[in-house]
Amino acid sequence: MTQDLPDDETNLYRAITAVSSIAVLATYYVFNVAHKPKIYANNGTLQNFLSKNMPSLKDTYWPSWFSWEGRLQSALGLNLRIARTEKLPYRRQILQLQDGGQLAVDFLGESSDDVANEPKLVVLLLPGLTSSSNTSYVKTLAMTIVKSNAIVAVLNNRGLGGVPLKTPRTYCCTNNEDIREVIAHLKSQYPKSKFLAIGTSLGGMMLSRYVISWPDEARSTFVAALVISICWDAMIGNASLEKPFLNKYIVNYTLTSNLQNLAKRHRTVLESRRDCWDFDKVFSVKTIREFDHHFTAPQFGFSSWEEYYTAAQITPEIHKFSIPVFGLNAIDDPMQPGEDLPIKQAIQKGSNLALIVTERGGHLGFLEGIFPFRKPFHYMERLVGEFVNAIRLHAEELLEEKTVDNLEGSTTLNEPQVEIAGVC
Template structure:
């Protein structure tokens, strides 16, 4: 019967063939593409809070019908948001760090009360406060009445380097200074933090390596499209052909960032060789890992990776990943660890690419999936009108106390 069907296809009118193709794609989209996201977190107050305050988790994610492929989502999201979202007029603050370096903190507080909560936002690999995905989140925060401050890494945001040091995914010393600075400026309001892609690695390492400090200062945190296992992430982004092209583009961005840092020309780095890097791993091997004192690039990636650090985090954390993220294979997302965690929740959509998550027939609305999930979570966590999130934090404190006591009893 199937052979007869194939034999008859060439004889059908073109519009019949087109109709069959359209119907086939619609069926594929409805059953394989549009799906409700997976939520990995253990039962308890945090999961209860999420299900009550983040309604987006209860509905299917409907990726843009003509743009479901992961690389297409990644690229078109950047292009479309850059056209939709206007330039934001931030209030810039220059923060001088302990070693004499400087970073730019870009604030958007217009329309918000002086005592409203604050979210610190960390861009990706070479992102700045005017990056389209950052403007998406900043706009979502502002619409929710939450003040936002974007932490531009050293050498970014138009600020020249004062010391021969950039940034890396495993080092969170600068973020610690920024977090303490924002707390000092806003001693009586709730603070949140969000990191995107490499910014998520920096934030995640801060949450795990500075666990007690983070717990004392931050109320809630969120990371988006983070490469959980950096080793597997670099392998994925170097896969021919399309992933490799994305990787080449990011590597070029890294080289351009370094090329603007004239201060490094007087150091002993192999400038020409670094500038000829073709992959992110090659750039990290020649420059990043050496600058931050790692023996090899693999040692650097060991320190940067997050998939094995969820148990060290003490701040309620929501994570958003796409199963088809070209920068991170699905098997690297620590779903099992999240399922056993009382306070780290991972949301995985079937599609979305890397910082994509485009939805709708024509994704022209400023209210996109990524921004909506962001605003729903932080509105509930930072305003916390019914004190439900406060119960989550209390439960976490009690849970960690009991766990520590159990471990001490075993030692004794």
């Protein structure tokens, strides 16, 4: 069409086309992408706490204009924040666990000696599926917590963080043994401090299951918990991850490969429990569900992935939360569909859950800004910074909420609960 037009008319046509395209894109972005987050909570104390102390929740979240799609946010969020080669000055402690295993806890901020006579806020940070203290978003969250005048302790699950695996056992979201030993260690290190727990993705699922399983211990330890981009129902999350094409063949496949690499890295130790696994099957699977069926489920006493995922569900037991739990999820998270978020549970009478929901953000993405490249702090970090500051300065506003009616199975560290693990 433009070939028949004079040069000046051709240039005008192209300019009008470009401006029109930009206008359409901008209109779509403003009306369908950029939104204020929604808060779902029945508990007035939790609502007031967020309203009073987290001003960013009152503003529109403007996702990065070129990467607002959920899966793109998820992928870029792991790579654009901070380089893997950039190291943080962690202080590492290797914990020898009761069953002979070991893991690393990496601290950032003041040491226990520095705060011996001055109570501080200590934040236990539980990373995602195969993440460690050196993963990009974990480092930026740790930096954010320290900027908020708190101490962060990053739990590196067994076999992660460069720590050799000593026993043929890894980790899963239904087993609380390692978390409880780390908590006991932190309380001995910082006896006068108050504690906050933050879990991301699988780490948030582990944290949620801990609060459900050990309500008294959680209530006596933590002021509150924040869980980010968690899968509230493993069955639903798995179904979403297996939807073709992008979810199954890119997101699911990548996560499965990461898990297989972890198993390969520690195969020599794991093979001492060969009656538990068929490694040919473990290394030939294509989905997380298959990996969990052949690797995770059997080592923790589950007969199948269905049994494991049922035990990992959080939504049916949200009413057992014994402390205030704040959740941050994006509707376009490929691992947790927005239509299946526990909104009904959050707005039920007596609920200790306050759910923050954004329209966009993906899974641990929440990128913002026109040029997000190597920008360490985005929307997720901003909210975490405000939340940590609020807990540090105004924890007393939540103390009255650390009660739940009709708690079942209450236990404490002094009353150890028997957990069936490692039964093949």
